[in-house]
Amino acid sequence: MKEALEQIRQTASQLIAAADSEKAVDELRVRFLGKKGELTGILKQMGKLSAEERPVVGALANQVREEIDERIRARMKELANAALTARLAGETIDVTLPGKRPEQGGLHPFHLVLNDFKDIFLGMGFDVVSGPEVELDHYNFEMLTIPKTHPARDTQDTFYITENILLRTQTSGMQIRTMEKRKPPIRIIAPGRVYRSDAVDATHSPIFHQIEGLVVDEGITFSDLKGTLEVFIKKLYGPDTKVRFRPHHFPYTEPSAEMDMSCFKCGGKGCSMCKGEGWIEILGCGMVHPKVLENCGIDSEKYTGYAFGIGLERVVMMRYGIDDMRLLYENDLRFLKQFN
Known part of the structure; x- marks a missing residue:
């Protein structure tokens, strides 16, 4: 089970780092941390472990969950900042360009x-x-x-x-x-x-x-x-x-x-x-x-x-x-x- 948790940690880290949109990151959150996610599936099998193994595996599972959650938050922030930077670049105003005279109304x-x-x-x-x-x-x-x-x-x-x-x-x-x-x-x-x-x-x-x-x-x-x-x-x-x-x-x-x-x-x-x-x-x-x-x-x-x-x-x-x-x-x- 420890090997499965390590495999989830490694796979999640790679996929989160490669995600190119906030939607993709959110889909990974559901895949790994959701109610029907891979990590939840592993934790449901803890009943088969011995009394000595449960605390060790439980601690490792919490560590993996926290690490995945932290990576997701960090990646979300990176993507949001990148989107903001791109939008600001696209909305840049060249103040050296001549202004546009606003249209004035008149009497009917x-x-x-x-x-x-x-x-x-x-x-x-x-x-x-x-x-x-x-x-x-x-x-x-x-x-x-x-x-x-x-x-x-x-x-x-x-x-x-x-x-x-x-x-x-x-x-x-x-x-x-x-x-x-x-x-x-x-x-x-x-x-x-x-x-x-x-x-x-x-x-x-x-x-x-x-x-x-x-x-x-x-x-x-x-x-x-x-x-x-x-x-x-x-x-x-x-x-x-x-x-x-x-x-x-x-x-x-x-x-x-x-x-x-x-x-x-x-x-x-x-x-x-x-x-x-x-x-x-x-x-x-x-x-x-x-x-x-x-x-x-x-x-x-x-x-x-x-x-x-x-x-x-x-x-x-x-x-x-x-x-x-x-x-x-x-x-x-x-x-x-x-x-x-």
Whole structure:
């Protein structure tokens, strides 16, 4: 039995020294020291030995076990150190190489144009207000005198959460909230995200952005509305830009109008951008309906006001010559990097 133990010691030492991976060393540990290992198999035969031989063989077996265990630990440490050295060598950084300039982000086209909007209207004394995208029917429709039978209230056009709660279809609700909280004079713009049940295509999206404006004060007339919007358009598109107003209808303004601007691409001569007409529809506007003012607790005999609304996507697409709205939402860096 002593010869068998010595043979295990010698074989284990040779194999452990030759093992080239931690997995191989662990397999040797199981082979020699495991519950079904070779050393355990020898110890199970000690019952056949005489009383004098058992202590001697037992001591030798413990010595062999400790020696194998120590060799395994040492070899594991050697292999771990070798692996670490190799990994560190592979990850060495040559500090003499030129550095790589980190990529910097930039503003989305929406923000580039929206910042221009804000600069223009802040320069004319307007405040910028914001409000909830999950809105009450009361603010989104009722206070704007939009009747229950109006097509805009239909579930085909509006995302309802409950009968009286919805995703706002316009930022006009912020006009109402502002008129309820402030006394005239009021001069605000309300930019924000709005939602309508539209199918996604090159010119439509269920999520888009609106910028609405409101002015309420004594003696406000349609001439004030026209002058403000004309200044706005000329600052946004250049001093040679012309505007015209066409009669229209909105439930919350009277009179109402749509405003066109001369095509900035052809100067009004006619091109593909304006479909040969020389004019581009840009926004809707009008004088605030007296009933809307009264709903908000404002004396319509004393105060008048005007309101307007413009789609941010439309302006962005026209400014940068984008023909597909989906490009503005897909976050393709190849597209977005063109604006920075």
